[in-house]
Amino acid sequence: MSESILQSAWHGLVLVLSWPNILYPVIGTLLAMAFAFVPGLSGVTLMALAISFTLNWEPLPILLVFGAFIGGATFMGSVTAILFNIPGTTPSAATMIDGYPMARQGHAKTAIGCSAMSSALGSTFGILVLIALIPVMRRAILAFGPPEFLMLAVWGLVTIAVITTRASMVKGLAAGGIGFLISFIGFDPRTAELRYTLGSPYLHDGLGTVPVFLGIFALAEMIHLSATGRRTISGGRRMEELKGSIWKGAASVFRNFGLFLRSSIIGTVVGMIPAVGGTVAGFVAYGQAVLTAREGKERFGRGDIRGVLAPEAAHDAKDGASLVPTLAFGVPGSEGTALLLGVLTLHGLIPGKELLTTRLDLVFVLIWSLFLSNWMTSLLGVATVGQLTRLTVIRTELLIPFISGLAVLGAYVSNARIEDVAIALLFGVCGYYMKKQGWPRVPLVLALVLGPLFENNLHITLRLRRLGRIRIWSRPIAAFLMLLTLATLALPFIQARLSRRARP
Amino acid sequence: MTRFSEKALFTLLLCLFAVLVLSLTAGLGRVARMVPLAVAVPTLLLLIGQLCMDLAPRLAEGLSRWEKRDLFSVEPLREKSLGRIETDENGEPSPRARRERTALLWLSVLGCLVYLFGFLAGLPAHILLYWKMRSQARWAPSAVAAAGMLILLYLLLVQVLEFPLYRGRLWDWLSRASM
Numbered sequence: 001m002s003e004s005i006l007q008s009a010w011h012g013l014v015l016v017l018s019w020p021n022i023l024y025p026v027i028g029t030l031l032a033m034a035f036a037f038v039p040g041l042s043g044v045t046l047m048a049l050a051i052s053f054t055l056n057w058e059p060l061p062i063l064l065v066f067g068a069f070i071g072g073a074t075f076m077g078s079v080t081a082i083l084f085n086i087p088g089t090t091p092s093a094a095t096m097i098d099g100y101p102m103a104r105q106g107h108a109k110t111a112i113g114c115s116a117m118s119s120a121l122g123s124t125f126g127i128l129v130l131i132a133l134i135p136v137m138r139r140a141i142l143a144f145g146p147p148e149f150l151m152l153a154v155w156g157l158v159t160i161a162v163i164t165t166r167a168s169m170v171k172g173l174a175a176g177g178i179g180f181l182i183s184f185i186g187f188d189p190r191t192a193e194l195r196y197t198l199g200s201p202y203l204h205d206g207l208g209t210v211p212v213f214l215g216i217f218a219l220a221e222m223i224h225l226s227a228t229g230r231r232t233i234s235g236g237r238r239m240e241e242l243k244g245s246i247w248k249g250a251a252s253v254f255r256n257f258g259l260f261l262r263s264s265i266i267g268t269v270v271g272m273i274p275a276v277g278g279t280v281a282g283f284v285a286y287g288q289a290v291l292t293a294r295e296g297k298e299r300f301g302r303g304d305i306r307g308v309l310a311p312e313a314a315h316d317a318k319d320g321a322s323l324v325p326t327l328a329f330g331v332p333g334s335e336g337t338a339l340l341l342g343v344l345t346l347h348g349l350i351p352g353k354e355l356l357t358t359r360l361d362l363v364f365v366l367i368w369s370l371f372l373s374n375w376m377t378s379l380l381g382v383a384t385v386g387q388l389t390r391l392t393v394i395r396t397e398l399l400i401p402f403i404s405g406l407a408v409l410g411a412y413v414s415n416a417r418i419e420d421v422a423i424a425l426l427f428g429v430c431g432y433y434m435k436k437q438g439w440p441r442v443p444l445v446l447a448l449v450l451g452p453l454f455e456n457n458l459h460i461t462l463r464l465r466r467l468g469r470i471r472i473w474s475r476p477i478a479a480f481l482m483l484l485t486l487a488t489l490a491l492p493f494i495q496a497r498l499s500r501r502a503r504p
Numbered sequence: 505m506t507r508f509s510e511k512a513l514f515t516l517l518l519c520l521f522a523v524l525v526l527s528l529t530a531g532l533g534r535v536a537r538m539v540p541l542a543v544a545v546p547t548l549l550l551l552i553g554q555l556c557m558d559l560a561p562r563l564a565e566g567l568s569r570w571e572k573r574d575l576f577s578v579e580p581l582r583e584k585s586l587g588r589i590e591t592d593e594n595g596e597p598s599p600r601a602r603r604e605r606t607a608l609l610w611l612s613v614l615g616c617l618v619y620l621f622g623f624l625a626g627l628p629a630h631i632l633l634y635w636k637m638r639s640q641a642r643w644a645p646s647a648v649a650a651a652g653m654l655i656l657l658y659l660l661l662v663q664v665l666e667f668p669l670y671r672g673r674l675w676d677w678l679s680r681a682s683m
Contacts, residue, residue: 177550181544184540188535191535193535196528223607223608227607228603418619425612
C-alpha cells in the first residue's frame with residue numbers, strides 16, 4: 001500500500017477522533033440505532049430525512065454522520081428480529097430464522113451476543129477489504145474516460161434493474177428510464193433550451209433530488225407503515241427477563257471461525273454487486289451455513305447459533321464492500337449507498353478519480369466513521385438491550401406525523417420553495433405505490449442522480465467519435481462494459497433456462 | 505377496486521407520463537431532444553409491455569417462465585422467515601385498503617395544513633389532529649406532542665438558524681383582505 005494511502009488513512013483517523021468531530025459519528029450512530037429499532041423506520045429513512053438538514057454542512061461532518069448512519073442501523077435491526085420475530089431492518093430477516101427460536105428457548109442474550117460480535121467483526125472484514133482495494137480502484141479509475149463512465153452508468157443501472165430481487169426486469173429498466181426522464185427536466189446542458197418545464201419557472205433548474213428522496217424513501221415508508229397498521233413493535237407481548245449469556249454468544253463466533261470467514265466473504269462479494277443488498281447477503285450466507293454444516297443440520301430453524309452468526313457476519317461485511325463501486329465508479333450497491341451517492345454529489349464530491357486521489361482523507365473519514373459506528377452499535381446495543389426493549393411498547397403509528405412533518409419540512413428547507421413540499425408529497429404517493437406494486441425504487445433514484453452525468457458523458461463521447469478521436473475497439477474497457485451490460489441483460493433468461501433444464 | 509386493476513392503473517399512469525414526455529420531446533430542438541428521445545422511446549415500450557402483462561396475467565405467467573427473478577435463489581428462505589409476519593396480527597382479513605386510504609388522506613391533510621397555515625402552525629396542528637383522531641390518543645398527550653413540535657421548530661429553525669419558514673397562504677390572503 002503506498003505511503004499516501006497510509007498517510008490519508010492516518011489523517012482520516014485523526015480527523016474522526018478529534019474534538020468535536022467525534023460527536024458526529026456518536027450522534028449519528030445513536031440516531032441510526034433508534035431508527036433501526038423501530039420496524040417501519042430504517043437507516044434509509046433517517047438518511048433521507050438528514051439530507052436536507054445537512055445541506056449547508058461541510059463535507060467532513062456530512063461524511064462522519066452518513067458513515068455512522070450506514071453502520072449504525074444494521075445490528076439493531078437484528079435485536080428486534082431475535083426478541084420479537086420482527087426485523088428492525090429488512091436485512092435482519094435471515095437472523096429471525098434461528099434467532100427467535102433461540103430467544104424462545106431462553107437463549108436471547110446468547111443470540112444477541114453472537115449477533116453483536118459477528119456484526120462487528122463482519123463489518124471490520126468488509127472495511128479491511130475496502131481499504132485493501134483502494135490502490136486497485138485508484139489504478140483502475142485512471143483508465144476511465146467519458147466513454148467508460150458512460151458505459152459504467154449504463155451497466156450499473158442495468159445491473160440494478162435486473163438484479164433487484166422480487167421485481168421483473170421490465171419494471172426495473174422502466175423505473176430507471178423514468179428516473180432518467182425526470183432528470184432531464186430543466187435546462188439542456190448544451191443548448192440551454194428548456195425541457196419539460198410546462199411553462200413553470202419552478203422547473204427551470206430541474207426537480208430537486210432532496211424532495212424526491214424524501215418522498216420516495218421517507219413519506220412512502222410512512223404511508224406503508226400506516227397502511228400495514230402495526231401498533232407496537234412487541235405486538236402487545238410482554239417482554240420477559242432476557243436469559244442466556246452474552247459472552248457465550250460472542251465466543252461462538254470464534255468457535256465457528258471458518259463459518260464466520262465464509263459468511264463475511266459472501267457478504268463482501270455480494271456487497272460489491274450493485275443493488276443486491278444485505279437481505280440477499282444474509283440469506284445466501286444462511287443457506288451456505290446449512291449446506292456446509294458437518295453436523296446437526298436438523299437444528300437449523302430451531303434455534304442454532306450458527307443460523308444467527310452467518311447472516312449477521314454477511315450483512316455487516318456488505319456495508320464496507322458496497323462502498324467500493326459507490327466511491328470508485330459512482331454505482332451504489334444498496335439503497336443506503338444510493339442516498340450516500342446523492343449526498344456526495346450534492347456536496348460536489350463526485351465519486352471516482354478526484355475523490356480517490358485528492359480527497360482520499362475524506363474517503364477514510366467515511367470508512368473510519370463506518371468502522372466506529374459498527375463497533376459502537378454492537379457494544380452499546382449489548383449494554384443497553386434491556387432498556388431498549390422498553391421502547392418496544394411505543395405505538396409506532398404515533399411517530400408517523402413527526403416523521404412525515406420532518407420530511408415535508410426537509411423538502412422545504414432544501415431550497416426554501418413550497419413547491420418542493422408538493423413534489424415530496426407526490427413522490428411519497430408514487431414511492432408507496434411503487435413499493436406496493438413491486439416496482440423497484442432504487443433504479444429511479446439512481447437514474448435521477450446519474451442522469452446529468454450520463455447525458456454529459458454521452459455528448460462528450462459522441463463528439464469525440466465525430467472528431468475521430470475514439471473508436472470503440474480502441475477502448476477495451478468500454479467494450480468490455482458494453483458486453484457486460486448485454487450479459488447482465490441476458491442473465492435472467494439464461495438462469496431460467498438452466499433451472500428448467502435442471503428440473504426433472 | 506381489486507388489486508389487479510390497481511396494478512394496471514398504476515402502470516397506465518406511468519405510461520401516460522412517458523407519452524407526455526415523448527410528446528413534449530417532439531417540440532424540442534435537435535440537440536436537446538437527442539438523449540431524452542433515446543430514453544423515452546424504450547421506456548414507453550417497456551411500460552406498454554408491462555401494461556400488457558398487468559392486463560393479461562396469462563401473458564405475464566408465460567413470460568415469467570423465461571425470466572428468473574430470484575437470481576440468488578433466496579426466495580424460499582425469505583418466505584420462510586418473512587412469510588410468518590406479513591399477516592395481520594389478529595389473523596382477521598386485512599383492512600389494508602381502508603388504512604391505505606386513510607394514510608393518503610392524512611398525507612393530504614398535512615399538505616393542506618402546511619400550504620394554508622405554514623410550518624409553524626401546520627405541523628403542530630397535524631400532529632394534534634393525527635394523535636387525537638387517527639391514533640385516538642387523549643387530548644393532553646396530543647397537545648403536549650404538538651407543543652413539542654412547535655417549540656422545536658421555533659427554537660431550532662426560527663431562533664437559532666433564523667431560517668425564513670413558509671408562513672402559509674392563509675395569512676397572505678388575510679393580510680391582503682385587510683388592506
